[in-house]
Amino acid sequence: MTIPPRRPMTLRDVSEASGVSEMTVSRVLRNKGDVSAATRAKVQEAAKLLGYVPNRIAGSLASSHVNLIAVIIPSLKNMVFPEVLSGISDALDDTELQPVFGVTGYRPEKEEKVLFEMLSWRPAGVIIAGLEHSHASRAMLAQAGVPVVEVMDTDGDPIDACVGISHRRAGREMAKAIIDAGYRRIGFLGTQMPLDHRARKRFEGFTRTMAKAGIEIEGQEFYAGGSALLKGREMTKMILDRHPNLDFLYYSNDMIGAGGLLYLMEQGIDVPGEIGMAGFNGVELLDGLPRKLATMDACRREIGEAAANIIKARIAGTSAGRERINMTPRLDLGQTLIRNGALNTGFKDT
Amino acid sequence: MTIPPRRPMTLRDVSEASGVSEMTVSRVLRNKGDVSAATRAKVQEAAKLLGYVPNRIAGSLASSHVNLIAVIIPSLKNMVFPEVLSGISDALDDTELQPVFGVTGYRPEKEEKVLFEMLSWRPAGVIIAGLEHSHASRAMLAQAGVPVVEVMDTDGDPIDACVGISHRRAGREMAKAIIDAGYRRIGFLGTQMPLDHRARKRFEGFTRTMAKAGIEIEGQEFYAGGSALLKGREMTKMILDRHPNLDFLYYSNDMIGAGGLLYLMEQGIDVPGEIGMAGFNGVELLDGLPRKLATMDACRREIGEAAANIIKARIAGTSAGRERINMTPRLDLGQTLIRNGALNTGFKDT
């Protein structure tokens, strides 16, 4: 006995099984319009019995309503983006909306491709990381006719809505805190990512504020790939070998900062007395380190949630559009950015 | 001058703009069938000029080909799942396939809902974490008529294909290594997650192997939420306060293990001489710790890649189905699971 190749089930099958018209079956299954309790029951039973799963492709085409939200991020390897995704996913949880994600690897051409691909599904909204996009990408986003939320970064010109922090400001405020604490000989340790605009902007804000105070970054060290904690150690050793007089190390992320911290403590170097330290991102990981690393929280979950909420509001018609949410990165001095007898430089930055 | 509300663009618009029939436009845009170079050029120009983005909803309905792969995972908060996603995303990168993800929060009802939702898009394949699903979920997966790959875990009865490691075996092998190293008074520290079947299976494999060797777990400690590193410290302190004689601590993940390690070292406790330690997951983070924690790698990226490759092969028709890929979790003794004068117990486990 051979089973005939199952033709995927349709509304018609449920209709026939229940003796109710396709249209009414559709109404029951979508909870739309008035249907008598009796008919409803019949239909639901038939649908369950058959294990009917509606075809949203047909449904969406007919109704021109799509419940997909396109989410475009540079990478999944950096914990930052899963956190944003997680915020989005949670905020969408009480909705019919489904996130669809695409990864660009920080490459503009790939972003363009992924975006095109996703827009071809006519999603109900787009959440995309960053404000820097190719001309073609911007055009697509602008023409898409759905809410577009650019996330993570607010330093730039959003196409539509925007949620994030100012990374320039984050860099500035960290610089200010370091200067105020009295550190003067600064080293920077970061990732080798020319296309990571947010890291670049933080660095710019940082160096400019330093420059205004007459301070030049004395040493820099970059890495790519590998265990961040280990790299943090190695880079810290290297930068101090080259520039033994540094009194502060600013890391572009907390993980390499943590590695540096472990290294310095093992070397018996007094942190923050001899050398101060700061990272970036506010990973909760840090709470368990021997000494709490100074950091600045990039509000990743909140950004994801806020972005999803904007989309929700737009779809609900509760919002006029062009929301601009500029979150305040929370500076946490921890225990590595305090100096006894810190001189107040009277330095101002606004 | 008001802009008329842009009707979303269709093939017809491109057809009119280029003076070529819709059908031929469609052929050009899909690179399907033979079209003269001249016509092709005309169409491509018109499409680019208009910024035409095809409507895949209509396309998929007409062709009944969908390029979506449904990916269903319990959570994004645990770094494990982003890593699997990342593997999937990378392996799908050279394809037209797009991952769509849904998050279940480890809740079977939610899994059912997410699955139903996703299947209604008639994805070309499903990748879902774990082998434990509700009856309804299994039924949906079995009926879906597309490749289904259950990932992460191989201890159970897959619906279709399956890629992962045996968590029971992972637990057993760790137990064996600990016993072989001569440790006897064992404490376990884990997460409070009754629905995390993989953690449960590891624990089962672990305790059973211990039991066979006549060893009873002496102390247990569980946590939920918060900074894993910090929790690792706290739990380690607690378990040792309650059970001061423990000579080995087995952590259900590397992050709490790392916290424990930092704590023990600060306390001046000799690791692994006085107390041995092991975690689980092989996070590369560990390379930078003051002492390399013993761990077992769960092959997360590889699992994601393998799962995606199975889907690819199935779609390409290169595979008969029912693939079973059982990866070998790599035991790494690091520097925390070695004991001087370890007695060989002659213990066997197969």
Next chain:
DNA sequence: CTGAAAGCGCTAACAG
């Protein structure tokens, strides 16, 4: 190589 016709499976818009 190009076009016309017919529908994919569903839902909006009307009629009853």
Next chain:
DNA sequence: CTGTTAGCGCTTTCAG
């Protein structure tokens, strides 16, 4: 409350 009629925007199929 229920059914009928037209498509949604594309692709398949078949004819030129």
